[in-house]
Amino acid sequence: MNKKTIVLASDHAGYPLKQALKARLEEAGYPTVDMGTDSTASCDYPVYAELGCRKLLEGGGDLLILCCGTGVGMSMAANKIRGIRAACCSDVYSARYTRLHNDANVLCLGARVVGEGLAWDLCEAFITTEFEGGKHARRVGLIMDLEEKDRE
Numbered sequence: 001m002n003k004k005t006i007v008l009a010s011d012h013a014g015y016p017l018k019q020a021l022k023a024r025l026e027e028a029g030y031p032t033v034d035m036g037t038d039s040t041a042s043c044d045y046p047v048y049a050e051l052g053c054r055k056l057l058e059g060g061g062d063l064l065i066l067c068c069g070t071g072v073g074m075s076m077a078a079n080k081i082r083g084i085r086a087a088c089c090s091d092v093y094s095a096r097y098t099r100l101h102n103d104a105n106v107l108c109l110g111a112r113v114v115g116e117g118l119a120w121d122l123c124e125a126f127i128t129t130e131f132e133g134g135k136h137a138r139r140v141g142l143i144m145d146l147e148e149k150d151r152e
Ligand code: RB5
Pocket: 011, 013, 014, 045, 068, 069, 070, 071, 072, 073, 074
């Protein structure tokens, strides 16, 4: 089976973690698409959240990993974009269940919160877990309905 393609993006605070995860993903055989940033020079996380999300939604990859200082700003920005279900996780159980139950397509990580080892475990759990469907599909549908409702 083909390995999932993973899109990555970060701000300056998440840059070192993004680079570390990119190397580990490639070592594990996952194709990656890097949407920046390219250094630790200060930049704005919503810009990179959007770049990563647009790339994912245009079919440039299967899942997206966003890194910033806390993971929170990235998840707030990403969840404003239609079609995105982003989860900020710092425990493996949540990283697994947000795929199983929420069909999350974006994992947000805080480089100032989790170490590289835990971050990799979170990525592995997220990437290797599939959506369970069933009653969870109805609930995910209800989440997505909120996007429409809020436009009315
Ligand atoms: C940058 O200092 C920091 O605010 C950002 O990386 C992120 O943590 C925001 O949520």
